[in-house]
Amino acid sequence: MVVTCKDVWREISNYIDDDIEPGLRAAMEEHFRGCQRCSAVLNGTRNVIRLYSDERMLEVPLGFSRRLERRLEQSRQQSRRSFLGWMAAAAAAALVFGAIEVSRSSLSNRSSLRSQLAQQAVGIPPEMMVIVATDGKNFHVTGCPFIHDKTNLRTISAREAMKEGYTPCVRCMKKYIKT
Numbered sequence: 001m002v003v004t005c006k007d008v009w010r011e012i013s014n015y016i017d018d019d020i021e022p023g024l025r026a027a028m029e030e031h032f033r034g035c036q037r038c039s040a041v042l043n044g045t046r047n048v049i050r051l052y053s054d055e056r057m058l059e060v061p062l063g064f065s066r067r068l069e070r071r072l073e074q075s076r077q078q079s080r081r082s083f084l085g086w087m088a089a090a091a092a093a094a095l096v097f098g099a100i101e102v103s104r105s106s107l108s109n110r111s112s113l114r115s116q117l118a119q120q121a122v123g124i125p126p127e128m129m130v131i132v133a134t135d136g137k138n139f140h141v142t143g144c145p146f147i148h149d150k151t152n153l154r155t156i157s158a159r160e161a162m163k164e165g166y167t168p169c170v171r172c173m174k175k176y177i178k179t
Contacts, residue, residue: 001023003027004030005038007028008028008035008038009041012042012045013045016045016046028047033113121173122176122178123176124158126157127159129142130156130158131155132161132165135149136166137166138169138170139161139162139168139171140172144169144172146169146171
């Protein structure tokens with residue numbers, strides 16, 4: 001029978017307690033002869049058991065308990081600071097994520113515009129009457145020479161034009177375009 005390190009680690013407690021089958025015990029002893037790591041685990045486990053089962057009381061040096069309390073308090077304060085640091089980092093990450101989501105949503109809103117090259121408009125009076133071409137992408141003021149399809153025109157409010165995805169003409173509405 002051949003055993004691996006994992007097998008030995010799983011059964012080491014039973015090995016020490018002499019609570020395993022003779023064949024497995026022999027295989028583990030063979031493994032200990034060839035594996036320094038598992039031999040060290042065996043010796044360490046035996047030492048822990050020996051120390052734990054020692055009934056003698058150890059006398060601690062004078063002032064030890066006070067020093068231990070101070071150290072524990074320092075450790076607790078450091079963990080609080082560490083927690084606050086993590087909270088600040090989490091808040092910063094949430095802000096960055098929120099900013100990304102806002103910009104992504106505004107980009108997705110722009111994709112509903114008829115023009116991929118649309119410029120943001122600022123200050124257009126919503127009730128201003130503008131002209132749109134049914135197959136066009138922009139809205140224009142009356143008399144704009146840059147209306148391409150003059151056969152299918154209609155007049156609507158600027159609010160309606162923007163709601164339908166039209167964008168301001170960069171020539172006749174340039175005073176309203178944000179650059």
